[in-house]
Amino acid sequence: MDIPRERSATAAGIPAAVIAVADRAIALAATIVAIVALVALFLALGAEVVVRYFTTQGLGWPSEMPNLLFPWLVMGGIVLAAQRGSHVAVSLVLDMLGRASARVLLLGMQVVVAVTFFYLAYIGLAVIEITGSEVYPVTGVSARWAYLSLIAGFVGIGLTAVTTFARLLYAEDPRSVRADHPEDHA
Template sequence: MKLSNESSHGEVGMPTSLLVSSKNVIYHAAKWIGIFSIVAMFLSLMSGVVVRYIWSTNLGWVTEVPNLLFPWLTMGAIVAAAARNEHIGIELLVEKLPTTLRKLVIVGVNVIAMVAFAVISLRGLDVVEIAGSQRLPITKIAMSWAYWSIVAGFVALSIVSLLNVLIVIIGGDEFSKPPISHGEDGI
């Protein structure tokens, strides 16, 4: 996302640029976590199929890979969508509000989301602790590894909400809108 000349040289240019860049870093990290997860799951499952048909044997660990990586894929996609403001939302009423009231609603919603995401991530730590004693049967990897995706994902979502609040407060709310293009800008 590129800042306009006015905002990059104006009063709110540098803080807005830093906040938008922070959201962009979160987006790319989440996107690559998702890409790695889906590629690793595909390659492991494909290797299981090849081994089964060529050597008539089974790679048991292959079935455990999706258990570990699918939660990371899911949270990566959720965080990436939130960082780009492409999550599902009904903005018809908010768009019709006067600017000041619209900013208050955006800030209010993001503060509520930030608190909710922080609470969920804290509760996720309890799940990680409980799941730490559970291990996958073949690889012996703790199931808590998969549940760390919940903690990491909701911490990232809370940070994105905080960044959205700060962007609106400093006056750069035009950069918190979703991009015009709904396609991938390239990997």
């Protein structure tokens, strides 16, 4: 069954344009976070390899970089996947529903996702307080930095759920909202 794509921002007016800007900002932030984390990891570990090759000793600090940066890379990727609708989904029930019922189901799902992830971000603040005393020995960086990635990712997913909710209100076919289109990623 071919599902028509979501209506453009101009079809729903200013609210849809604001939603589109918010989505672009979330996706851009997640992309920047993921790319910076990946490049920094590559450079740090590459420097460690080069120094170890020439001196048979390590720098020390690059071994702590995966602990600090990999969570940021992962959470950036998760938020991007949510923005693109690329998460694994079972849509059997959704495919059996009419448009109105599918819209209600999808709206309810977005409420659950938003509440869950904003709550997880709130709980993450307590985790940061607990981990604040943990410091990586070589860099002296607090473990809060790594745990902050969880909060940022949870907020990104929560905001994506909010913008998805709003998109669902305006979409002609609710199934087209955040529908993954592989040709868009080529």
